[in-house]
Every structure is written in C-alpha cells, then in structure tokens.
Amino acid sequence: MKAPVDYLLHLADNALVLGQRNAEWCGHGPILEEDLALANNSLDLIGQARLLYQHAAEQINGDGALAQRFAHLQGARQEGRITEDTLAYFRDTAEFRNHTVMELPHHGPLVGYAVSERDYAVTIARNFLVSALMVLVWDRLQTSKDAQLAGIAAKSLKEVRYHLPHASDWLVRFGDGTEESHRRAQAAVDHLLPFCEAFWQPGPAERAAAQDGSGVDITTLREPWNALVDETLSEATLTRHDQPHEGYVAQGHVGVHSEHLGFLLAEMQSLARAHPTAVW
Amino acid sequence: MGVTTESSLQAIERALAHLADPEIPVVSLSELGILREVRAGGDGVPEVVITPTYSGCPAMGQIEDDIVATLREAGLPGRVVTQLSPAWTTDWMSEVAKDKLRAYGIAPPQCGSAAATGNSVLQFSRHATRPVDVPCPLCGSRNTTQTAPFGSTACKALYRCLHCLEPFDYFKPY
Numbered sequence: 470m471k472a473p474v475d476y477l478l479h480l481a482d483n484a485l486v487l488g489q490r491n492a493e494w495c496g497h498g499p500i501l502e503e504d505l506a507l508a509n510n511s512l513d514l515i516g517q518a519r520l521l522y523q524h525a526a527e528q529i530n531g532d533g534a535l536a537q538r539f540a541h542l543q544g545a546r547q548e549g550r551i552t553e554d555t556l557a558y559f560r561d562t563a564e565f566r567n568h569t570v571m572e573l574p575h576h577g578p579l580v581g582y583a584v585s586e587r588d589y590a591v592t593i594a595r596n597f598l599v600s601a602l603m604v605l606v607w608d609r610l611q612t613s614k615d616a617q618l619a620g621i622a623a624k625s626l627k628e629v630r631y632h633l634p635h636a637s638d639w640l641v642r643f644g645d646g647t648e649e650s651h652r653r654a655q656a657a658v659d660h661l662l663p664f665c666e667a668f669w670q671p672g673p674a675e676r677a678a679a680q681d682g683s684g685v686d687i688t689t690l691r692e693p694w695n696a697l698v699d700e701t702l703s704e705a706t707l708t709r710h711d712q713p714h715e716g717y718v719a720q721g722h723v724g725v726h727s728e729h730l731g732f733l734l735a736e737m738q739s740l741a742r743a744h745p746t747a748v749w
Numbered sequence: 750m751g752v753t754t755e756s757s758l759q760a761i762e763r764a765l766a767h768l769a770d771p772e773i774p775v776v777s778l779s780e781l782g783i784l785r786e787v788r789a790g791g792d793g794v795p796e797v798v799i800t801p802t803y804s805g806c807p808a809m810g811q812i813e814d815d816i817v818a819t820l821r822e823a824g825l826p827g828r829v830v831t832q833l834s835p836a837w838t839t840d841w842m843s844e845v846a847k848d849k850l851r852a853y854g855i856a857p858p859q860c861g862s863a864a865a866t867g868n869s870v871l872q873f874s875r876h877a878t879r880p881v882d883v884p885c886p887l888c889g890s891r892n893t894t895q896t897a898p899f900g901s902t903a904c905k906a907l908y909r910c911l912h913c914l915e916p917f918d919y920f921k922p923y
Contacts, residue, residue, distance in 0.1 A: 512903055
C-alpha cells in the first residue's frame with residue numbers, strides 16, 4: 470500500500486523548507502566547521518525531500534483523480550508527467566504542507582524598529598527541536614505499511630542521528646556558555662517552542678496516514694519528545710516557558726503559513742520558474 | 750538487447766568490478782556496498798542495482814552516469830536501478846575497502862551502525878554517535894580528537910591526531 474500523497478508532501482515539505490533555510494548559512498557560517506555542518510545537514514534534508522517527492526510523484530502520475538488535482542502545475546511538467554521538481558518548484562505557498570517552524574527566518578520576532586539579523590542560536594534551537602521530533606518520527610515510520618516510505622525512513626533515521634547530537638551539543642554550549650550566549654539561546658527557545666505546539670495537532674493528511682498504518686500517530690510522540698527536549702534543555706541550563714500552552718497554534722501543515730514562506734519560495738523557485746524546461 | 754544470460758550478467762559484473770567511487774577513487778563501488786547486484790530485469794534487460802549512501806549524496810548522479818558510460822563502452826546492454834531498502838550501511842564495507850581507505854588517509858568506520866550495535870533511538874540524543882577512539886590512519890596512534898562532526902563530504906567527520914598532529918577524515922558509521 471501507499472501513504473496518502475498529502476502526507477508524503479507534508480514530510481517532504483518539512484525537509485525541503487528546513488533544508489533551504491539551513492542552506493542560507495552556506496558561505497556565511499559563524500566558523501568554517503559550522504558552515505560545513507549546516508551544508509551537510511541541508512544536503513541530507515533535501516535528499517530526503519527528493520526521495521519523498523519522487524514517491525509522491527509516482528502516485529500522482531499513476532492515478533487519474535490525483536493527476537487532475539495537480540493538473541494546474543501544467544507547463545512545469547516534463548513530458549506531461551509530475552516530477553520531484555514540479556512538486557518542489559511549481560507549487561505555491563498555500564500548497565505547501567510544512568510546519569510553520571521550518572520556514573521562520575534565523576532570528577527572533579521583529580518589532581517595528583528592529584533589523585533582522587541571522588542569529589545562530591535560533592538556527593541551532595530549531596534544528597534541535599525539529600531533529601528531536603524527526604528521530605522519533607523516522608524511527609516509527611520504519612515499520613510503515615508503505616514499504617517505500619519505510620525505506621526512506623530507515624535512511625533518514627541514520628541521518629537525523631547525526632543532526633540531533635550536533636544541534637543539542639551546540640545548544641548546551643550556548644545555554645551553559647556566556648551570559649550573552651545563554652540569553653540568546655533562551656530567547657530562541659522561547660520564540661520557537663510555541664510553534665512546536667503544531668506538531669501535536671495533526672492535519673487531515675497526518676490523521677489519514679496514522680489511521681491506515683502508513684503514517685505515525687504523532688500525538689503518541691509528544692511524551693518521548695518532551696523527554697528528549699527536557700533532558701538537553703536542563704543540561705543547557707535553559708528553561709521551558711511553554712507549558713501550559715494557550716493561544717494560537719501555527720497552521721503551516723494545513724497550508725496557512727507565516728509571511729516568511731513566500732519569500733523563501735520566491736528565492737528557491739525563481740530560477741526553475743524563469744526557465745521551466747531547463748536541464749543541466 | 751533482450752535475453753539476459755548468466756554469462757552476460759557476469760560480463761557486466763566484470764566490466765563494473767573496478768569502477769571507483771567518484772569521491773574516494775581508491776575503493777570500488779562494490780567494495781563500498783553501493784553496487785548491490787546485477788540481475789535480469791522483468792523485460793529481460795539486465796539491471797544494475799545501486800543504493801544511495803546518504804539521501805542527498807551528490808555523487809549518486811555521477812555514479813549512475815559512470816555505470817552507464819562503462820556499459821556503453823564495453824558494448825553491454827543494461828540499465829541502472831536505484832533501490833533504497835535495505836538501507837545502505839557502513840557495515841557492508843569490506844575489510845579490503847577499509848584497508849584501502851586507511852592507506853588513502855581516511856580512517857574507516859570504527860563501530861557498527863546503530864542497527865548493528867542495537868542502539869535505541871533515545872540513545873541518539875546525546876553523545877551516542879561519537880566513537881570511543883579513532884586510530885590515526887597516518888601514524889596509527891589512538892590519541893586523536895574530533896574537530897568537527899561534519900566534514901568534506903556527507904559521509905565523513907574531521908579528526909586530528911594529537912600524536913603526529915595531522916588532520917584526517919573519518920568515515921562515519923552509518
């Protein structure tokens with residue numbers, strides 16, 4: 470059996486958007502080793518996205534009703550078929566199903582007079598919070614009833630196994646570091662944690678996948694995720710202020726995104742859209 | 750094209766036996782475990798089965814091109830098939846390949862992959878992926894330290910020998 474296409478797109482979009490964000494550090498890393506680490510990290514994420522998009526594209530091409538739903542991606546299709554590139558480069562903001570936390574810029578919330586500047590603490594805190602989720606998700610998806618997805622999960626788990634310790638090591642270094650690094654790490658965690666609330670409010674695609682055994686019931690991962698997060702935050706001498714959470718829960722995974730995704734996609738998609746038939 | 754015979758599969762295997770990895774030219778694709786199998790496809794055309802190392806390994810495209818070019822040069826039919834499962838692991842790396850890596854200046858993976866060592870997912874969280882010690886491929890000293898967990902390619906970490914003071918690459922267990 471195959472996982473629902475929208476579930477595959479959710480997983481793929483998460484990986485692609487975070488991969489694109491992290492790639493913004495390429496050539497701008499705070500030190501050479503971190504520049505390499507983030508580029509490596511992005512390469513893994515974009516590779517995972519490719520595998521997931523290929524799997525989704527196969528299903529779309531093989532199913533008349535689905536093909537109809539994606540028919541508006543006309544012109545972007547190579548030889549009349551949907552490809553991984555069609556799905557990555559020719560869908561618009563509202564069609565993306567990634568969590569909002571993936572698309573946020575590398576800085577905290579802006580106020581009227583503030584200038585935006587990349588803050589590595591935000592980058593590290595996000596990679597930590599997301600990797601902590603993805604080790605659990607990929608581990609479970611290894612037994613997905615969709616054999617291809619299970620195969621992708623087994624590979625991805627090996628990769629996130631390196632992403633998580635990298636991010637948690639740095640979070641500990643920042644949190645338990647200088648006064649300034651602690652302040653910025655705490656601000657980053659305070660900024661990002663409320664966005665993680667969306668992890669536990671699955672959209673229709675995630676629920677459908679959990680039900681048919683191709684996906685994972687994400688709500689069962691909340692406790693193990695909390696345990697992973699709390700362990701590292703306490704080592705990092707950082708505090709969680711997110712519980713109990715009351716208020717707006719981000720809706721990126723059902724297509725209601727922050728203002729930031731459009732800018733990210735514009736940069737990522739402009740070349741492919743300007744030259745839709747280009748190959749290299 | 751058409752009928753695949755045992756001897757035509759063997760001819761393909763022979764032709765590809767010495768095809769090297771594009772990024773680590775001292776080891777062959779089959780020694781690394783990337784080249785999995787040469788088999789008869791459903792339509793009778795021989796298939797060369799390869800498996801990606803890391804999901805985003807940029808060398809995969811080059812590897813596929815190299816295989817296609819090698820077959821064409823030898824006048825052999827066949828196509829390349831990419832297969833994900835079971836996922837590639839450094840556990841498949843032959844001892845010969847590990848020796849060649851060492852001779853080339855890259856420290857081979859020290860411990861088994863997570864699956865082979867039975868590491869649970871929760872152990873990934875903290876310092877579980879750091880091997881106890883990685884002998885220097887140049888002087889053999891075990892007095893080495895990790896400089897950075899990510900290196901020049903997706904599969905390597907950066908290390909430094911505290912005895913001979915040389916930096917070196919470490920092929921990470923995967």
